[in-house]
Amino acid sequence: MKYYLSIIAMMAAFAFYAQETTNTAQKWSAGRPDGHAPIPVMGDHMHGKGEWMFSYRYMYMNMEDLKQGSDDASFGDALENYMVTPTEMPMNMHMLGAMFAPSDKITVMAMFNYLSMEMDHVTRMGGTFITEASGFGDIQISGLYRFFNQNQQTLHGQLGFSIPTGSITESDVTPASAPNETELPYPMQIGSGTFDTNLALTYLGQGEINSWGVQLRGIFRFGENDREFRYGNRYSLNNWFAIKAADWLSFSARLEGLIVGEIEGEDPNLNPMMVITADTENSGGNFVNGGLGFNIYIPSGALKNLRFGFEVASPIYQDVNGIQLRTRETLTLGTQYAF
Structure with missing residues (x-):
């Protein structure tokens, strides 16, 4: 927590410095390929008064093999204490977003998503089976406020809420439940079931051919859902650096620190x-992720302000609570159009 407070203090210092500059200082600009953060970063930028932006993102994440703490673990390690362990979990997410700026200081944002995922399992007796889940997730509504935009630097805050429209009762047939369906464990559920608060603070800076950014974000969950549990809070610190290779192309590198809290409570169903994913002690952990990507921006013509982004990311460090699936690669691509 002290580390996150120091980051906030650093951003406040940037804000004080920028406020002291003259009114003629050059503003930070979104009208270049590196004017947006790497495509996985949400709420990274704002818009001018009256401007709209619509976006689509696709994310693929694969989890495979097991981790116990920060060490690799075998399926045999998990099956010593559980009847079943997952072996792999690919997930696909489609995200639609809309942003509108009623003023130069305020931008409002809404995000909708659709998830599909499957989980491969092996039993203590050597059998295998697959469960699947898909559906629309929780809706995200946010407001962004710009504190300053001077001297090619900008700082804005975000306050958002998650509406629990995603299912927390996804079910499928397993060997133990056949021919009936049974409720799936926590990682296979689509939503959180709780109204969650999303807070973020984002600092951006630009040079002639480069740009950089820092975003501190927290997702805070309160109460319990209808299944008598809540997912853990999430705290992330994203840092990125981009190089503008041309008026239409930039390359980026990103480093993320992520803390995920354990699930609190327990689903009575x-x-x-039975399986490691149904045990709340096997949830949460500390992660460091790295990503490399590029942005393409159309600066003029009929398609002006159309963007494409791509990033491939993988974990650099994972320290999980209990025993869990190991995160492998994450691919994110998307397009954004502002007018």
Whole structure:
């Protein structure tokens, strides 16, 4: 927590410095390929009064093999204490977003998503099976406020809320439940089931051919959902650096620190002794992720302000609570259009 407070203090210092500059200082500009953050970063920029932006993002994340703490673990390690362990979990997410700026200081944003995922399992007896889940997730509504935009630097805050429209009762047939369906464990659910608060603070800076950014974000969950649990809070610190290779192309590198809290409470419909994903002690952890990507921007013509972004990311460090699936690669691509 002290580390995050120091980041906030650093951003406040940037804000004080920028406020001291003259009114004629050059403003930070979104009208270049590196004017937006790498495509996985949400709420990274704002818009001018009256401007709209619509976006689409696709994310693929693969989880495979097991981690116990920060060490690799075998399926045999998990099956010593559980009847079943997952072996792999690919996930696909489609995200639609809309942004509108009623003023130069305020931008409002809404995000909708659709998830599909499957989980491969192996049992203590050597059998295998797959479960699947898909559906629309929770809706995200946010407001962004710009504190300053001077001297090619800008700082803005975000306050958002998650509406629990995603399912937390996804079910499928397993060997133990056949021919009936049974409720799936926590990682296979589509939503959170709780009204969550999303807070973020983003600092951006630009040079002639480069740009950089820092974003501190927290997702805070309150109360319990209808299944008598809540997912853990999430705290992330994203840092990125981009090089403008041309008026239409930039390359970026990103480093993210992520803390995920354990699930609190317990779903009475799940047996924590059956599979590792139904045991709340096997949730949450500390992660460091790195990503490389590019942005393409059309600066003129009929398609002016149309953008494409791509990034491939992978974990540099994982320290999970208990025993969990290991995160492998994450691919994100998307397009954004402002007018």
